[in-house]
Amino acid sequence: MKYEREIAAREEKIARLLSSVPLPVEGLTPEERDERFMRAALVLARAAAEEGEVPVGCVITRGCEIVSADYNGREALRSALWHAEAAAVAKACERLGGWRLPDTTLYVTLEPCPMCAGAIWNARIPRVVVGTKDARAGAFGSVLNLNSYPLNYRSEVTFGVCADESRALLGAFFRARRNRTEN
Numbered sequence: 001m002k003y004e005r006e007i008a009a010r011e012e013k014i015a016r017l018l019s020s021v022p023l024p025v026e027g028l029t030p031e032e033r034d035e036r037f038m039r040a041a042l043v044l045a046r047a048a049a050e051e052g053e054v055p056v057g058c059v060i061t062r063g064c065e066i067v068s069a070d071y072n073g074r075e076a077l078r079s080a081l082w083h084a085e086a087a088a089v090a091k092a093c094e095r096l097g098g099w100r101l102p103d104t105t106l107y108v109t110l111e112p113c114p115m116c117a118g119a120i121w122n123a124r125i126p127r128v129v130v131g132t133k134d135a136r137a138g139a140f141g142s143v144l145n146l147n148s149y150p151l152n153y154r155s156e157v158t159f160g161v162c163a164d165e166s167r168a169l170l171g172a173f174f175r176a177r178r179n180r181t182e183n
């Protein structure tokens with residue numbers, strides 16, 4: 001595979017970043033659990049920003065466990081398909097051994113685009129938790145709503161978990177990029 005070394009280094013980095021994040025344990029309320037997992041996704045979104053990528057991070061969980069995680073890698077891996085969610089879905093299928101991902105929840109800091117919403121639908125992920133909405137490309141209600149079409153499966157979508165942090169991260173990234181192009 002092309003970029004094999006980059007992908008291996010990336011996996012190590014993701015594991016290292018996640019090992020520093022307090023993850024949920026049994027006994028937390030569902031809201032507390034959502035917030036903890038979203039904070040893990042935010043750590044990955046910050047890593048994306050540091051690498052010059054649009055800051056989006058994603059973790060897929062089952063119970064109290066993270067099954068897979070990734071962040072936007074379009075620039076680093078030179079691929080239009082390397083969005084945080086699409087990459088995390090591919091890895092979760094590999095790790096759980098099938099194309100269906102029952103009993104999982106996908107946490108993502110920014111509303112999924114049409115491609116990633118399609119990946120979520122294809123993997124039949126029952127629940128999606130979103131940080132902030134994406135007025136430019138969001139496919140769970142902002143630009144289009146995949147859940148409004150007569151498809152054979154719908155994920156339950158929760159918005160607004162750690163939305164301010166996610167928005168702040170995206171705002172800072174785009175401001176810095178604008179300043180760079182203006183100077």
Ligand SMILES: [Zn+2]
Pocket residue numbers: 083084085086112113114115116117
């Ligand atoms: Zn996407």
